[in-house]
Amino acid sequence: MKIEGEQGKSKKYGMVIDLDKCTGCGACMVACMAENNVPFKQDESDKRLSITWMRVYQLTNGKAFPDADICYLPRPCQHCEGMHEGHSPCVSVCPATATDYDAQTGIVSQIYTRCFGCRYCMAACPYHARHFNWWDPVWPEGMEKYLNPDVSVRMRGIVEKCGFCFSRYQKAMEKAHYEGRRELEELEYQTACTQACPAGAIVFGDLNNPQHRVHQLAQPDPRRRGRPGNPKAFRLLEELQTYPKVYYLSSREWVHKAGHKAELIKEAGAHH
Amino acid sequence: MKIDRRCFLSLGVGAAAGTVLSPLPWKITDDLSIWSQMWPWTPWPAQGENTFTNSVSTLCTDGCGITVRKVGGRAVKIEGMAGYPGNEGGICNLCAAGLQLHYGPTRVREPMMRVGSRGEGQWRTVSWEQALGEVSRQLAGARKAGTPEAVGAIVDQPYGSVPALFRRFLTAFGSPNFMYTPTMADAYAAVLRLTHGTDSLVGFDLEHADYILSFGSGIIDGWGSPVRMFRAHSQWKTDGATVKQVEPRLSNTAAQSSQWIPVNPGSEGALALGLAHIIIKESLYDYDFVNNYASGFEQFRDLVLAQFSPGNVSRLTGVDQSTIVSVAREFARAHRPLAICGRGQGRTTGELGYFLAVHALNALMGTINRPGGVWALPVPDYIQWPEPPLDDVARGGMAKERLDGAGSAFPVARSLPHRLAAAIREQKPYGLQVLMVSGANPLYTLPGQTDLQQTLGQVPFIVSFATHMDETAAYADLVLPAPSHLERYEDVASTAGYPRPLIGLARPVVPREGDTRHPGDVLIQLAAALGGSLQEAFPWPDYDTCLQETLADRWEAMLADGYWANDRFQPDNWDAAFATASGRFEFFPDAVKDGALFQPLEPEGDAAQFPLVLIPYDTARISNGPVASPPFLIKTVADYVLKGKEMFVEINPESADALGLREGSAARLTTPRGSATVRVHLSHGIMPGLVGAPRGLGHTAYDDYLAGKGVNVNALVGAISDPASGLDAAWGIRASLAKA
Incomplete structure (x- = not known):
């Protein structure tokens, strides 16, 4: 469905992450936390309770020394399109319309003031991309000074997740409208993790736009709900038909296999 | 109207249906x-x-x-x-x-004087006048006693105007004991001093190499300038370059x-010589460089051919012979091969023999000072201050030997802080009265740190110039608050392998919090308080003026761009590059002597008592230097x-089985230096047989x-002084692991 409106042509913002280049350094996680006012506790080692919109998982090939291999896999919200557009696993179960699929951008939103914390979406999300605030966030004295005014601070009792730095999209659109434009340049809107990645492993843009690098790298097939045409590319748990907009590139076969295996996320969920 | 049962029920059902169909419950939930x-x-x-302000962050190794x-x-x-x-x-x-x-x-945020015993955390806030009065009283005491050499300073790194001011202060004061935390840059500098005969910084033209042989260097684990390395790594992936990684983990x-070529820890240098063996034996080396620009090749060749055959090297390293031969041939036949070393993030200095062996591989391939190779860069020379005037006391102190033995017992070394503890303990050659620490955190970063803490207890006065209450500040007698990296001017000379001279400028981005003073300003104020030749040595009214005058014509450009770089820099040609006695590259410097230096260094400890070997590892997710990891x-x-x-x-599951340990088991890790759960x-x-432990955890200072x-x-x-360079050569230690 193409919508021409105030925001220009409809977009499908997505991400391509090159796992051959990812160094596992965690700069994307830090940039995300800094950009989005993600809270932190004194102990963040219980990963089920650790709020990480972007989380870098370590995958292992399961082989013994010296054939062991590891690979890092950064996992933002996958912004699933679902079986039909907008039928993301989380959106379809939210009773409060606190999470919604934006047909203009393809971004799955999270509206904190609407969320009343039922956590259906967390149960529905196969990627563990959603996090619940079990406590009110506390910043050590003085640290609240660095909070970003463009992103609301969350509070106890609600679910939060990656929104592809939606506030950056809004800012970029405001600027574009002010300058009399309805379309954004590719680099005008980039997520904080993409911008920060020191290895240049994360690429972000409009999957509908053949000029954008994400389109060229993933080569999404619109007739097959965005399945990647690039043989190096895959999506996580493709078999679940969630149709995510985050693609991964890897030249290692075992990584592709790991990405298709439901056990992968189950196993990661044990850490989650 | 009579309300019978049927009516009551239907009213109830109606009310329920009405409520559900009305927006009320949804509105209430939403409002709630x-x-x-x-x-x-x-x-x-x-x-x-x-608003957006450009600066340079001084937190990481080389400044972002x-x-x-x-x-x-x-x-x-x-x-x-x-950009x-x-x-x-x-x-x-x-x-x-x-x-x-x-x-x-x-x-x-304000100057603090110790009240309770050392490290107890009891402080009294004092004014800057009181604080500076106390420091100058202590310093003046050392001069009055005629022992200015009993004052020492430890900073983080050797270059830049702040370390230079500390060095100048000590010189004018009369102490040779200016120390900094050495890194792999020091080991490389020692290698360049011996083989090139020059005082140089090492640079790597990584972006133009197409076959990278890394002897333990954590290319994407924080080695060198981390972001540059990540970018180079990504470019290699795009270009299809080959990277071979030699390390035990x-x-x-x-x-x-x-x-990945797993190798017994400590035998990386031996593997490099094993490759050299094949390259020499099969005549795969660069004849032009070896014949016309190098000396000592015959001795090197004889040693390598005699002692480092694939069989011998395979025994030392655990790498099979066919791999040694094939990697040697691939390396030699690559268009632009590059061998690099410095384990992990390169924060440890390592054995001189290991660095010499890897450097020799580059020399054999003739890649020194060539595109895609290892370059010798001039040391940063932009600080051109006149020599400070010395009075008699200062001359007397400066004539004394250094406490750490750098420059005397170990001529190629410049700073050996790991040797300080022994010198303090034995009062040899003399005791230390005052220790100034700025930007470094020796009580956390130095090896054998518990030992050091006991020893530092013997130093009567420790003053810490600190932004944060780190381990060293917590143990000091006086803490002088310094502005954070976002609150001050400072020049940041790049020393982590960028192949061109580069100076970044950190600048105040936000107003200062608390009552802090720049360490440069404090030194200028202390010099003024002490008077005489010291005051003369510091003619600047404040640090900012000093920096601006020092950077001279570069200042304006650095203010505008945030950095100064010599983009046109090219390393010296081979005929001008070497200042050794022969004027050539020295394959076999005198320090190598009989070649014992090239044998793998045995780790400390008795193999029977400690059957395993502990190797610390570096990860980019934990800061392990003087700057602590933020939340x-x-x-x-x-x-x-x-x-x-x-x-x-x-640990490897094989080792775990033998010890009866499972995933998550609690265990007691013991080394000759200590024990921990x-x-x-x-x-x-x-x-198998190794225990890997991350560096950067186990802080006692900072917050929860x-x-x-x-x-x-x-x-x-524990540290092991390299017999030739004096630098800490330890790459690990023997250990035991038992179920706890």
């Missing part, structure tokens, strides 16, 4: 969620004008060029600065989390390399590295987000 979220304690960040986003007066985000040489807009995770350090609760670098970094640490307050060590993480990515988590590996590993 809104009302229950409007708590006054939830911060509501203020809006304001958005940064752009700080400010809203009103607050700094809200640190991002990479577009900063090497980084090109990227940023490392430590610098990205810099605001947590800047606004963090462990900042020191499957680091991130090893995992992303074309081939965001610790949050990225995996739960198989840190769980609660317990740290995991990695850890948990066990089983990994097929580490050679960091303190008390895990174990400081530095405390468990």
